[in-house]
Amino acid sequence: MIFDVDMETLPREDLEALQLRRLQALAERVYENVPFYRKRFEERGLKPGDIKSLADIRLLPFTEKQDLRNHYPFGLFAVSRDNIVRIHSSSGTTGKATVVGYTRRDIRNWSRLMGRCFAAAGVTSHDLVHNAYGYGLFTGGLGAHYGAEELGATVIPVSGGGTRRQAMLLRDFGATVICSTPSYCLHLAEVAHEMGIDFKGLPLRIGIFGAEPWSDTMRKELEATLGLTAIDIYGLSEIMGPGVGIECAEAQNGLHLMEDHFLVEVIDPVTGENLPNGEIGELVITTLTKEAIPLIRYRTRDLTSLNTAPCRCGRTLARMKRVQGRSDDMLIIRGVNVFPSQIETILLETDGLSPHYQLIVTRDGNLDNLEIQVEVDETLFSDAIKNLQRVESKVQKNIKEFLGVTARVKLVEPRTIQRSEGKAKRIVDMRNQPEQPQA
Amino acid sequence: MKVDQLSIFLENRAGRLAEVTRLLSEAKVNIRALSLADTSDFGILRLIVSDFEKAREILKQNGFTVGRTSVVAVEVDDTPGGLHRILDMLRDSKVNVEYMYAFVQQSGSNAIIIFRFDRTDQAIEVLQKNSIPIVPGDKLYNL
Numbered sequence: 001m002i003f004d005v006d007m008e009t010l011p012r013e014d015l016e017a018l019q020l021r022r023l024q025a026l027a028e029r030v031y032e033n034v035p036f037y038r039k040r041f042e043e044r045g046l047k048p049g050d051i052k053s054l055a056d057i058r059l060l061p062f063t064e065k066q067d068l069r070n071h072y073p074f075g076l077f078a079v080s081r082d083n084i085v086r087i088h089s090s091s092g093t094t095g096k097a098t099v100v101g102y103t104r105r106d107i108r109n110w111s112r113l114m115g116r117c118f119a120a121a122g123v124t125s126h127d128l129v130h131n132a133y134g135y136g137l138f139t140g141g142l143g144a145h146y147g148a149e150e151l152g153a154t155v156i157p158v159s160g161g162g163t164r165r166q167a168m169l170l171r172d173f174g175a176t177v178i179c180s181t182p183s184y185c186l187h188l189a190e191v192a193h194e195m196g197i198d199f200k201g202l203p204l205r206i207g208i209f210g211a212e213p214w215s216d217t218m219r220k221e222l223e224a225t226l227g228l229t230a231i232d233i234y235g236l237s238e239i240m241g242p243g244v245g246i247e248c249a250e251a252q253n254g255l256h257l258m259e260d261h262f263l264v265e266v267i268d269p270v271t272g273e274n275l276p277n278g279e280i281g282e283l284v285i286t287t288l289t290k291e292a293i294p295l296i297r298y299r300t301r302d303l304t305s306l307n308t309a310p311c312r313c314g315r316t317l318a319r320m321k322r323v324q325g326r327s328d329d330m331l332i333i334r335g336v337n338v339f340p341s342q343i344e345t346i347l348l349e350t351d352g353l354s355p356h357y358q359l360i361v362t363r364d365g366n367l368d369n370l371e372i373q374v375e376v377d378e379t380l381f382s383d384a385i386k387n388l389q390r391v392e393s394k395v396q397k398n399i400k401e402f403l404g405v406t407a408r409v410k411l412v413e414p415r416t417i418q419r420s421e422g423k424a425k426r427i428v429d430m431r432n433q434p435e436q437p438q439a
Numbered sequence: 440m441k442v443d444q445l446s447i448f449l450e451n452r453a454g455r456l457a458e459v460t461r462l463l464s465e466a467k468v469n470i471r472a473l474s475l476a477d478t479s480d481f482g483i484l485r486l487i488v489s490d491f492e493k494a495r496e497i498l499k500q501n502g503f504t505v506g507r508t509s510v511v512a513v514e515v516d517d518t519p520g521g522l523h524r525i526l527d528m529l530r531d532s533k534v535n536v537e538y539m540y541a542f543v544q545q546s547g548s549n550a551i552i553i554f555r556f557d558r559t560d561q562a563i564e565v566l567q568k569n570s571i572p573i574v575p576g577d578k579l580y581n582l
Contacts (some may be wrong), residue, residue: 376448378506382446385483412481413450413504
């Protein structure tokens with residue numbers, strides 16, 4: 001079902017005309033209300049009226065996460081505090097937190113966009129939504145919550161944590177839709193299994209998974225283990241929260257971006273040049289309608305490519321390929337770019353390997369060493385050493401072949417890799433740690 | 440004629456082996472025979488125990504990855520050439536030994552060797568044809 005037929009199936013020509021009107025209004029708004037942006041316009045001798053086509057967005061510089069941090073907490077807000085009805089914030093684990101605000105209309109738009117997302121995923125007003133995204137400053141919980149209500153579905157605001165209780169609620173309430181990170185959902189299924197609850201026997205039919213990058217192979221694993229349709233959702237707190245893009249259940253082939261609210265570009269992360277459709281680069285988003293904290297050319301760090309070909313679901317909105325990784329999460333191992341998602345794909349394509357893995361990077365003199373720890377499960381286990389070593393060398397060979405890096409593969413006991421309630425921690429990079437004093 | 444062997448995946452970390460023996464001892468499971476194969480990262484502990492199901496259950500509950508393997512226990516003359524005679528006849532039938540380990544019974548004149556063959560059924564046939572005594576599981580578990 002399409003939630004907002006007028007907007008989601010708008011002919012691209014009309015869509016672009018709408019985007020241009022909104023972009024021009026945005027340029028006026030930030031020039032008048034945000035000193036940071038006025039300064040940037042002035043540095044380039046630009047007036048808002050100079051934006052005459054969508055391509056003119058390229059006259060403007062990028063906004064980076066650091067810009068938000070530099071103006072912590074409210075320095076980039078375009079409206080007075082009186083008009084802000086809600087504040088969200090990132091956790092700030094990689095530096096100072098980024099803070100975003102919402103006006104009443106921003107919240108309304110967000111709810112509508114999340115309503116679109118749920119509908120695109122195949123959710124209807126008859127569904128019961130188990131929302132395991134964290135509630136609080138993190139945008140996931142409340143974003144999904146308001147969207148599901150907008151659609152008229154029933155929401156169970158479970159939030160994160162309390163995994164055994166979550167498994168019990170899934171069984172007792174009979175939720176038909178679950179929202180969580182994909183890795184947490186697998187963890188939940190494991191815990192449920194221990195409690196004698198079979199995920200496949202539950203009425204769950206749709207999983208809406210986001211907040212961490214995952215692969216198509218992971219989708220097969222999720223769909224086979226959990227007995228549901230796994231839908232990829234995309235968003236980021238700086239832009240809005242979840243709901244910037246979502247896969248449609250019809251095609252499950254790329255995430256439709258809500259282009260009437262967001263102007264999207266893909267750039268080469270090194271040169272900053274725009275890339276044509278189909279080429280993988282960094283996604284850059286300009287918020288066309290946001291009132292509280294509009295952003296111009298925000299560098300998401302997420303790597304993807306765009307596709308404007310018509311989709312069989314009928315939506316005319318461009319699709320982005322599922323996020324391939326982050327330009328700042330990229331590991332450089334002896335000069336080779338490596339993304340955790342690539343390693344995940346290789347692991348899952350090697351028979352019997354569990355999706356629980358961790359990448360440990362260390363430095364030995366000037367050489368980087370990559371160790372991939374993978375949990376052994378019963379389907380893989382053999383009483384003969386050579387069979388296990390064969391698995392290790394098969395993974396090693398595939399990694400060398402597909403990624404061009406040499407990695408050490410280490411099989412570890414089940415449950416030794418830490419489970420996370422939120423985003424899975426895939427990388428332990430110990431290269432920049434101070435040397436341990438000699439004993 | 441086959442014997443159930445318990446195989447356990449162990450990371451090479453201090454205390455993992457002791458964790459297995461602690462669990463078995465608390466469950467009052469007796470170890471009849473064992474062998475530990477290891478690499479630099481992990482080991483495989485192979486056990487013949489007095490109560491296979493009980494041992495497997497307790498280890499699984501405690502998060503160990505365990506497997507069941509069918510092995511063959513053969514009684515061998517505890518004299519020079521005893522083992523060689525058996526290996527010779529297996530070679531002639533092209534049965535491959537994946538691994539083996541031995542133990543000597545208390546107050547007995549024979550040793551018992553546990554074999555893991557690539558073709559277990561064929562190996563049993565060869566041994567029986569040559570009247571080599573095979574120790575059945577039930578007897579071995581309760582020795």
